Amino acid sequence: MAEPLRIATYDAGLRRDGPGLLLRDITLAEDQATAAIAMIAALRADILLLTGMDQDQQGASLRALAEALAARGVHYPHLVPLAGNRGVETGLDLDGDGRSGGPGDAQGWGRFTGAGGIALLSRYPVDPAGLIDMSSLLWRDLPGAEMPQKDGQAFPSDAAQAVQRLSSSGHYAIPVRTPKGRITLLAFAATPPVFDGPEDANGMRNADEIRLWDALLRGALDQPPPPAPRVLLGNANLDPYDGEGRRQVIADLLAGPLWQDTGPAAPTPVAEDPSHVGPAAQDTAFWRPQAEGGPGGLRVDYVLPERGITVVNSGVLVDVPGATGSGATGSGAGADVAARASTHRPVWIEIELPPPLR
Template sequence: MYPAALLRVAAGLAVALWLAVGMAAAADLRVAAYSSGLARKGPGLLLADIAGGKDAQVAAVVEVIAATRPDILLLLDFDYDMDGLAMRALADLLRARDLDYPYLFALKPNTGMRTGLDLDGDGRANGPRDAQGFGYFPGQGGMALFSRYPVEAAGVRDFSGLLWAELPGATQPQVDGRPFPSAEAQAVQRLSTTGHWVVPVRVGETTIRLLAFHATPPVFDGPEDRNGLRNRDELRLWTLFLDGALPGVPAPDGPFVVLGNANLDPADGDGRSAAMAAFLADPRLTDPMPRSEGGALAAAVQGGVNATHRGDPALDTADWDDAAPGDPGNLRVDYVLPSADLTVTGAGVFWPADGPMAETVAAASRHRLVWVNLRLP
């Protein structure tokens, strides 16, 4: 679809664009989140696509990462395997582009984790929506951390096993006053669709805690709003963590960055937008308001549902269908939100307005890479 020669030319243009939108100073740290779309429908298929060297989407994702050159990258929608083979294979491709990530980290996600129960209320069990998080197989569409700096694995906290019912103040779906789809389902349902991790990374003398997550889309359900309620509570977990309100879990001490795919826009879309707007307004966080020319142009050119949106299209991070009623259009759903004690020196959404790199970005994923530059103490 996109020959190697074209991708190499596009990469050169991308580097020029990256310089134009603000290269990090030598003392700065670039942190990024990218919903890569590299999930496949069977175990081992992603590894085969990466190792085979002929997959156009893999090549496009590599070009996007090589163009933006994050120091710390949370890659979402990336299939998990127990030995980290797919991560290492992708890291090898990036190393060939002079981008070395010696520290790789991933935990087993909830996606595809079978429960044996009907969790979505369709009367059948063992479908992809009956797993703890949507997935055709265990590990589909997980999270992967690529870092130039050491991960302090002993200090990792994993909230992925927390039951939804155990979250303080949880709001689970009901129909006619009864638990939906059943009390048995709610007794085993985990809160995290993919995972909620707190990962300390040591950068010089500073430890930064990465609060990484990938929430469920707040759609694909019925009037009970199961996914919308779960999406909101997945975001609310971080507020409770910062409040020190999770039982037996202290609030973070020191700088942190919340990053990942919230699948929630603060102004538009079908989710509970007020929850995202309130989170962005939390004084303990900085919203760098990363922007792109491509997002603004896409919304203007595509029109359709986008013309009804209230949010600034330059902040959008995902390019969804927009022509028919019910289409979501382009939304801001991917975030990198530093704690207020970190100084932001630059931020952006990597979404070129035109040129070969714009085509490469579109070939890689519906989502766009979001980056933030931080000046460390």
């Protein structure tokens, strides 16, 4: 039997406070960047979507990352940097603080264009002509969009809502030609449903970023749905059981008719919280525990194959095999590699594609 296709997503913490800093840190083998590279190498995915990775116009940081991985014996000849909406200036006050020009006034929160973008690393060729970029869709143009209001008025203003894009980072349909057949990846990273006020702007936006996929596949947008078979993956920043946000949105997506939720899980949970409802082994991100004012562990990263795709295996990579240390919140030389890299952990699936239609 042929080897299954391993597809993964990971927010590897590869974001910095200014342009060029990530390239510097990868090149100089800075500790966090090196830990992230070690996690990616241990994951050994055939196709990997990185979220929260700074992008530059020349793709230099992504190439440097690929070179560092190649030095570890993991080769990704096909790279797709996707800068998206983070840090794209609007000239307007988009966060309602009465000022413009700040990171919250960009199309997606960011201090510079390309901050915390998306990147695809693949062993197999990507069809650039077939790539669909939905990142310029205005939020208010999503069918059924719920726009924030304050005191009965558009928040933060009518002018802001007239230019506000839905994607805080980006939404993409990316066709990949694998030896087992062509597959379309539906890739995204949604805004956290927090860091706002009673108008719940980020909570609404997060929910609608997830709902975009349903609109696309129903044909409700101004373009045909991308071809099947498809895999939806990325950082939804929403847990179906715990944490902030409109949890029913992701619960409905997971339980709906389009996608298979295999419940990828770690062999042993990284951290457990007795106040949480969801299974701890499925958590993919780990912040301060609730007792310390944080949300604790949450399931926010997803790889969801379309129904009809055979899933062979799935899981959450807790750490580099053989690494030891102080768990989800450790730091320094004695901590595990995963915690030094990111608050997130990679989630992966192994699949067999259905035979192509003839």
